[in-house]
Amino acid sequence: MLITPIYAGILALFYLLLSVRVVQKRFTGISLGDGGNESMQRRIRAHANFAEYVPLLLIMIGMLELGRFPVLTIHILGSLLVLARVLHGYALAYTPNWAAGRKYGAALTFGLLLVCGIMCIYLGLTASASVI
Template sequence: MTIVPLYAGLLALWFLALSFRVVQMRHVVSLGDGGNPELLRRIRGHGNFTEYVPFILLMLGFLEASHYPAWLLHALGATLVVARLLHGYALSFSLQFKFGRYWGTVLTFLLLIICGLLCIYQGIMAPVSPL
């Protein structure tokens, strides 16, 4: 595998940035969000990433292992990076970037649909090897 690790690495760096944004505010509240709206946004930006990215990367890994075309894997991986940058920036770095939150969500859901359908197709259409 050579394609999915590229996107996993890029996303790991963005995850680190989102994590750091939460840690920066831990001087205000040590556990939870303490009702602080800015800290809550940062926590949700970080948490939302962890809710979607691993599952989509897993599906991309299945698709790469199934020898889907490199152009398709790069398109899906790049879209995931863009989607999560938009969404993470909108939640963790900005109060008024509705464009990022909206399109980050739309692209993430689109990836869930496309990757999910491709994985279902692969599961149904893959030849079964005899025992």
């Protein structure tokens, strides 16, 4: 059973919600850009921020899964990614000012980048050593 696709699917559904939030606001007469509207700015940034971080993290988690890291490790990383992006995305796109959601969501995302980055380097170095 592959695990990463489960988290990719969950994150895709949340990304769809963030996308719909942008489109909904477009129906208020903002056809391009943010129109100087703070709510639209927040929705656009939540959508874009998600697109900036999630793909790389999913790729790293997928590589770790293919590198046979423990199933529990993959579930922890995937769950934390979902939590991080929901906290950040909800705080930014759905609330006018929920600083804690943005702060903890961003902190979790940065922590995952660090941990997954180190784990991927380890995987690459140990896999390379076993081939030689």
